[in-house]
Amino acid sequence: MEKLKGTYFKVLYVLISLIALIMAVGAPETTGW
């Protein structure tokens, strides 16, 4: 259970970090906010 929880948070962290990376390093004329 603990291992599953750890994996879940790792996946979430990687996904959020990846989306932040795309938004921070990308430079379109509109971010679509």
Added chain:
Amino acid sequence: MQFLVVPVLVAFLVALLRGGRVANLASLSPRCAWIPLAMLFLQIIFVLFPQGQSDFALDLRPWINVSTYVMLVAFLGANRRLAGMKIILVGGVLNLMVILANGGYMPVTSEALMRSGHLDLIYYHDEQAFVRGSKDIVLTRDQTRLMPLSDVLKVPELIFVPATFSIGDVFITTGAAWLVYSALLGIRGKKDDPHRLSSQKETAGMQRA
């Protein structure tokens, strides 16, 4: 949600349909994964939505924008062994080049803004036009340096997202899509980081002990 994320979501779904596992993302373990989060936070506060801030804070915009890009390029370089990261790195460097050449902002022409229907997002500071919610400065073609690398590409009308973007953005979204796709399907980059592998082995050994 930024439209550059859409191809990544498509890659995610395609990988799932092909038998990929979401849990595989946990094994990516990028180095310093907090950097993109921190840099995006700084960009949101100081670059994307600077309205209502002091002149001093507004003058800091280009410096903060360039600084965050330098940090992001360093992050991409440190994680270049992950599949797709080198492609994102190329995109990041291309965007950084054109931003550096144009005073710390990504240039866009008023014609491009008119095409995408975003003239209403323009605001002024020091008699210069900027685009709200973006890193863009409005310049004419003659004023723009490295024009081909700026926001000159338009999303095809078929996709119903009126926006312009740069060649660097194409590399970024392609690399990110490949990163997610290959991670879910367990496709490795060229070589795994020997340092990271050895530290993983050490951690596993310590856990066993």
